[in-house]
Amino acid sequence: MEGLEIRNCNSKKGKALFATRKYEQGEVILEEDPLVSCQFAWNAAYRYLACDFCMRPLETPEQNVRRLSCKPDIVLPHSNSFELNLECVTSCNHCSVLYCSESCRERAFLTYHRLLCYDTTDAQHPITVLLEAWKQMHYPPETTSIMLLVRILAYIEQSPDPPAASARVKQFCHRTVNEDAELVHKLLGEQFTDQLNTLRELTSNVVxxxxxxxxxxxxxxxSLMALIGTNGQGIGTSPLAQWVNAVVEITMSDDERQQLDLFIDKLYQYVEEESGTFLNTEGSGLYQLQSSCNHSCLPNAEPSFPYGNHRIQLKALKTIMPGSEICISYLDECSLQRSRHSRQKELAQNYMFVCWCERCIEQASQPDCTSEEEMSEDEVDADD
Structure with a gap:
């Protein structure tokens, strides 16, 4: 892609994404659709209506918040400030899976759905059996989905050039067998060997x-399970969030703004009380360019999903000069603010590496204890 270059770094770091031109703060670095994407199994089980191909929500902001809060009488003000076009919603002729458009239905069928189309009411179908087994092994919050792996396999089999498709998938891998096993152990828990064999057998029944x-x-x-664990990018889409972002831009008096802010706070409170962490339509996808971005605790770029579907956008958080590596944070904003030891512990557990970014090097003299341990020590000191 123009302005970008993927380079192979050392054996530990693997691939990295570098700028070949200057990017100003706020400038879009790249946009791309995933190789494949998939809604999380538990998210789908909680009746989050979304396009089965691009994950675009298939309900209005008002329908979304009414369902999440179990309050059918909620009326959103300024509802015309954000319109979600649901007139093009269609479905698979055979399995009734929903899509936001005919284009998504066709692309899904050509990419993987031809092999994975099935009767969703059949409790004994191999896909249903696999999904139920996965949900029993992987309670929410999920970080990936077994169906993402299944779609990768179907993508290879359905490809006009399967060897090339297989090679494209293998480009995401750069770990050893031992590292793969450690990572899968983290994903699946103490019984990971038995669970992995069960998932493998059930997957082979599907595709x-x-x-x-x-x-x-x-x-x-x-190796494939480890691949989706480390390279899968979380995707979150929410009509409620899109409505909130839209009404923030409306010109209104200070009193009106204050009332609206209180109303929005109350909405999120209702949703949290009823649905807990199930706020967005969530899933994961496999992105060829974005997956080359390494982590930094001082990231110079940030991914987002501005189109309300699985299309990712990477924006510069600061000026990026030619020859600079483009880095994002694998940690959420809260985790990023924690101590060096806390950050490194989470990265080691979830991504199998020790971070030596500029910020971690500068904080190398900090004590090797987590943020919680630091707080406990501070409380003890205060009591003394």
Whole structure:
């Protein structure tokens, strides 16, 4: 892509994304659609209506907040400030899976759905059995979905050039077998070996073929599971959030603004009381360019989903000069503000690396205790 270059760094860091031109603060660095994406299993089970291809929500902000809060009489002011076009919603002719448009339905069918179309009411269908097994192993909050892995396999099998598609998927891998096993252990818990074999057998019942046999061996399946664990980018779409962002831009008096802010705070309180963490339509996707971005605790770029679907946008948080590596944060904003030891502990557990970014090097003299431990010590000192 113009203005960007993927380079292979050292064996530990793997690939990295570099700027080949200057990017100003706030400038869009890249936009891309994923190779495949998928809603989380538990998210779908909680009846989050979304396009099965691009994850665009299929309900209005008012319908969304009424369902999430279980308050059917809520009326959103300024509802005309954000319009969600649901007139083009369509479905698969065979399985009734919903799509936001005919274009998404066709793209899904050509990419993976031809092999994965099934009767969703059939409790004994291999996909239903696999999803139920996954949900019993991986309670919310989810970080990935077994169906993302299944769609990758179907994507390879359905491709006009399966060897090329397989090679494209393998480009995401750069770890050892031992590292893969450690990561999967983290994803699946104490019984990961047994669970991994169960998932592998159930997956092979869903999709099989000559071009994906290497991914259905014990070692290959472990590698693919680790791949989606480390390279899968979280996707969150929310009609409620899009409405909030739209009404923020409306010109109004200070009193009106204060009343609206209180109303929005109350909405989120209702939603949290009823739905807890299930606020957005959530899932994950596999992005070729974005997955090359390494982590930094002082990121110079930030991913977002401004179109309300799975299309990702990367924006510069500060001026980026030619030759500079483009880095994002793998941690959320809250975790990013914690101590060096807390950040490194979370990164090591979830992504299998020790961070030596500029910020971590500067804070190397900090004590090796987590933010919680630091707070406990401060409380003890205060009591003394």
């Amino acid at each position: 099989n073929g000559d071009y994906i046999q290497e991914f259905l061996t014990p070692e290959g399946f472990c």
